[in-house]
Amino acid sequence: MEPKPLPPMPVESSRAFFSEMEAEVDSIADLLREQAKDPFCVEITEKLKTIKSEKYPFQQRSDGVLVRVTKEGKQDRVVVPLSGLASILRKYHGLPLSAHLGARRVTTLMSDNFYWPRMRPTVRRWIRSCVVCQRRKTPRPMRAGLRQTMCTDAPFRTVAMDLVGILSPSEAGNGTPPYRYLLTMIDTFTRWPIIVPIADKTAPTVAHAAFTHLLCVHGCPNMILTDRGAEFVNKGFKAMCEDWNIPKIETSPRHSKANGHIERFHRYLNSAMTALTSTHGANWHLFADAMLFAYCTSVHDATGFSPFELLYGRRPRLPQVVHFNFRERDYKTEREYLISATEAMTTAYSKVRIQQQRMADKNRMRLEKHQQIVEYKVGEYVLLWRRQSKTIINGYNATKKLRASGKWVNTWTRPQIVTKRVSTNTYDVRDPETAQVSRSCHVNMMHPFTPWSDSVLTTDRTAFQSVPWKSGGEIAKEALIAVPLPEGKFGIGKLLEADDGDKLLFQWWGNDDESCTKTATFAPAWLKGSKKQLVHYYRHEPENPKHLPYTSRTGTPFVPCEINRDGVLLHDFEMEQVRVKAKGDLLAHKLSSAVRKAIESARSGWEVEESEASSIPSDLSSRSS
16 A cells, blocks of 8 residues: 655754754854854954954954954944754844844844844744744735636526625514525526525525425526535535535635636615615525515626526516516417527627626636636645634743733744645645644645755744654554554554555554544454464454564555555554453553544545555454454
8 A cells, every 4th residue: 555645744843953063152152152062153263363464354352352344333234053043043033022023123133233244144043943933923915826717608507606694683473583694505607596585594484485486486407517616515405405416616714716607796785785785684594585675686797688588588667667567578379479589698698798707807817917827736735715713821820811802812823734636726635733624625724834844844943843743754652653544444553564565564453434422442453362263353462472463564364554654644653551341441542532542533534545445454343352
């Protein structure tokens, strides 16, 4: 089995930045010690012994510190050795007194007192790799990605759906719960909208409203387009679409522009309902249909016709004109009306297709003047635009958590790793620390992050909180590992050794199959019996010292499982020891909820082909006995 490799976990940012041996420079003694070892400073010191000219830009002060001489009236600048750069930079960027200033301000402040070659680009690079700054100061690239359009050629081929709410309660009476939401649907060809007042946005409520007001009235569409809200992404709504053979596509997370038809209708709906509720009262469901009729009978710019005319093949007889006795065309027979309506709709549909394409091309050309083509490579670091938690720690009481102001939270996640290109504008990314996968992220929600180096991710030491597991990188011997199995399962094992080909040998500790619950326990697997009737069992210690471990390379009657280092989901985690009283009070191990969640999240981002299932032991469903 060769699953897709997991990008390596970034190492601690306390590693060296500029030289192998870095030191804290907090005093004159520290500075003299490091200058005496620095090649650049030593070279200048040697030159000072032979050069007596006052024009030479470097001198030694009376205390022995090497400085760069400046113009008269200005303070001489201390020459910073390579091993002390990180220490000085942290003092000017990261401490409360420095407050994560930008590169220009930090350079100006530092250049008054310190000097080293190529100071300005060094400071820019240092701050560019500060993840704390990037998560809050980076603007969102709203113009990133190519503009894509969607045109349909017939009514109710594609229907866009969304939800409006929470709204003010609209009392329905008769003991019915008040309406708090509007389920909105729109046909992308005729622009015919459907709105359904609902009391809640649970999966059964939304699915029943869509079935009643869309499928039972207009039939099954060829496609349904929704966002990734929980009311649309659930087993109930998915089952309804599968039962009626309706393909369902979803927009990128937090990218409302991808569902522009329904969002444009929402602009009209919200403005109209604001005007009506301020005039006619709070029970908005009583006049929602009247608002909808006004929209359906007015001409839409994208089609050149009203939704009513495109759907029914005739112009509506408006209530506003019924008293004026306007003359309407008379038809002698039903066939004459049928021919007239057919010709009218054929002509209208042809014009609509042309008009829709013309408007789509016009909008695309207008936006592409400012759009930026953005591409990311697999394994590249990016930030993901997503407002973070508002919980902060009380500085005086570490056990007490407070809620930060909405304007004082990070707008970007910590660095993520691109794992897959889904389409032209969307990518899958994974958090290298928690292994959580974010799918189909649009490029206008992503921003490149430049690590300091291959071994050091960021220049800020406080950027990451430690987690009780590792993802990628070296795996310690006898460390617990989690490996992907087919059908969304995962297996647990303990690493015994890794050969030169990076293939891992580990002892099985069990797997997470459909028959076990989240309270399932794990224990080392052992083999007993003859070669012809070899069986395995789970126990903290073998029943007999001669029993061998059940490993990933155990052959007949089992199937060996080949896993390389890149095939490990998580590793170096710990499990809690528990006693299984139902099995004779035997010792076993249990995954914590945090570790299990991280493993499941990492497993959801892997693809194990069914053809590879034969290489996975199929009898690992037994639990500790």
